[in-house]
Amino acid sequence: MTNSINKVAIIGGGAGGLVTLNEFLHTSKSGRSTITRDEEHHVLPDEPAFEEIVVFEQNDSIGGVWNYTKNADEGFPTDVENYYTPLGIRPPRDPPTDLTNTDSTAPVEVEAKRTHRWNTSGVYDGLYTNVPISVMRFSSGPPVKSGVDCDFHPFVMHHHVLDYLKDFAKSNDLEKYIRFNSSIEQMYKDEASGKWVLTVVNIENGVEKWYQETFDAVVVAVGKFNIPYFPKIPGLxxxxxxxxxxxxxxxxxxxxxxxxxxxxIVGSNVSAIDMLQYLVPVCKEIHVSMNVSRIEDFNLEKSPAKNWIEEVLKNPDFGIKLHPKIHHFSQTYVGFHDGKQEHFDEVILATGYHTYYPFLNVPQNEGKEYAKILPSSEKDREGQLNIVRNLYLYTFAVGDPTLCHIGLPMTPLFFLLSEVSAIAIAGVWTNAKKLPPPEKQRAWIEHYEDLKRNGTSLLMPDFALDFYNEIHSYGPKGRYNFFDTNGGVDIAAIKKASREYFYKVISGKLHPE
Known part of the structure; x- marks a missing residue:
């Protein structure tokens, strides 16, 4: 880095945002980490790397996706024409015309407009993790205390994960850096000053408080489970x-x-399968629509996770009725691609989420080499947007390394890979390490895209360990590597435990609470 980074913004107060904040706080101006071993408390450096760090969290408490609430987002956005696009269901707020000379202490105040933001967690009653608690943690901070004696060991209930995040924040005194109920609505880099200009709105008690603030660098840690994808189907x-x-x-x-x-249930991914263990015992009938034109074409790839899904869906004891993908909705029936029609009492769309950064969609960012989001299928240009390009190590924007992302890889090692991205950012932003030239970064991106196209999963645990070590090499001096003293993940053991608990829940022998 050629420019000095003193003031940093982190967007998001979930797991990724919290661990990034903690990593930055424990990095010195000279590019040395005080997190040198696996222990609960680490001293803060005498000369911290960054003079000011601000975390913006749109909700009123930490936790992100793990911040469970009984209140759920609305069902289907029937009053929205382009319901299948993230822009359609979560349009941007329009800021006041003039925010000159505003800041967090002197904002422009207007009456709050009622708009749906899809900022409620998707965690539901009885949800337990499908990743062992041994790796659903960070390499620093307090040990895992909540849930170690859980009936689902080595997995834990969702509230145990939130307890851990709260312990992590409390142990490191992180909340004093967080501005709650604060959403980033626009963001661009001012060419003259070289600083990022963030437009912020704080919403409380029916009042929107708007202001702008500048930062030297920004970390985006908003997660991937905010904006639901509603598929474009005729008649829906x-x-x-x-x-x-x-x-x-x-x-x-x-x-x-x-x-x-x-x-x-529309979809046959892991979230759909998770719901089945709770629904099969209570529903009159369970039907699943898969993304194939003919049921005969249903043949999942032979990976441990997907074999498990196929086993569940085809188990005759569960009585699950399988359908190809939906062709259309009539007024009262659902029509499938095989010509069959069925009436249903309830329809659940387990169709995933869009990856969405609305604050980057401003004219000043046109032509910039920031994160580029593409549809998951090249055949469906109006489909789910969740392929993210232009990020070296899934972290650094190739066009500008002062813009970074946390938590993009979908992997059992999500907590640790989020942390190691923060480790690398701390190393690069303090000049302890240097990124390769942009052309080599682009070559890395293309290499791993080729691997994915050829069916290689970069982020399954064995491969993810190599990926972790590659990112960690960019970290601050002295920052210890979690996997130097801890083992990896036994996929076979996870699969066995997942299957065992699934059958216990679906048979009524075990009741998640």
């Missing part, structure tokens, strides 16, 4: 408006809401 809005029985899996809370009902 009309069907939902007429029947009021369509919702995204993010809005699912408790199986009791579906007791004695005929339910269709």
């Amino acid at each position: 809005p009309e069907y939902s408006s007429r029947n009021g029985n369509v919702r995204h899996a993010k809005s699912y809370r408790n199986a009791s809401d579906y007791k004695d009902k005929k339910v269709l």
Whole structure:
């Protein structure tokens, strides 16, 4: 880095934002980390790397996706034309015309407008993790205390994860750096000053408080489970408006809401399978629609996770009725690609989420080499947006390394890979380490895109360890490596435990609470 970075913004107060804040606080101006071993407390450096760090969190407490609430997001956005796009269901707020000379202590105040932000957690009653608690932690801070004696060991309940994050924040006194109820609405880099200009709105008690603030560098840690993807299917809005029985899996809370009902789950991913263990015992019928034109084409790749999904869906004891993908919705029926039609009491769309950075969609960023988000399928240009390009190590924007991202890889090692991205950012931003030239960064991105296209999963645990070590090499001096003293992840053991608990829950032998 050629420019000095003194003031840093972190967008998001979930796991990724918290661990990034903690890493920055424990890095010195000289590029040395005080996190030198696996222990609960680490001293702060005499000369901290950054003079000011601000975390912006849109909700009123920490935790991100783990911040469970009984209240769920709305069902289906029937009044939105482009409901299948993130911009359609979460349009940007319009800031006041003039925010000159504003700051957090002198904002422009206006009456709050009611807009849906999709900022409620998708965690539901009874959810337990499918990753061992041994790696659902960070390499520094307090040990895992909550849930170690859980009935689902080595997994834990969702509230145990939130307890851990709260302990982590308390142990490191992190909340004093966080501005709650604060959303970043726009963000761009001012060419003259070289600083990032963030437009912020704080919403409390029916009042929007708008202001602008400048930073030398920004970390985006907003997560990937905010904006639900509603697939574009003929007749879906009309069907939902007429029947009021369509919702995204993010809005699912408790199986009791579906007791004695005929339910269709659209999608066959892990989240869909997780819900089945709660729904099968209480529903009159369970149907699953998969993204294939013919049921005969349903043949998942032979990976441990996908074999597990196929086993569940095809198990005759569960009585799950399988369908190809939906062709259309009529006023009261769902029509499938094989010509069959069915009536359902409830429809749950387990169709995933968009990756979305609305604050970057401003004219000043046009042509910039920041994160580029593409549809998951090249055949469906109006489909789910979740392929992120232009990020070296899934962390550094190739066009400008003062813009970084945390928590993009989907992996069992999410907590640790989020942390190691923060470690690398701390090393690069303090000039302890230097990134390769942009052309080599682009070559890295293309190499791993080729691997994915050829069916290699970069982020399954064995491969993820190599990836972790590669990112860690950019960290501050003295920063210890978690996997030097800890083992990896036994996929076979995870699969065995997942299967065992699934069958116990679905048979009523175990009751998650």
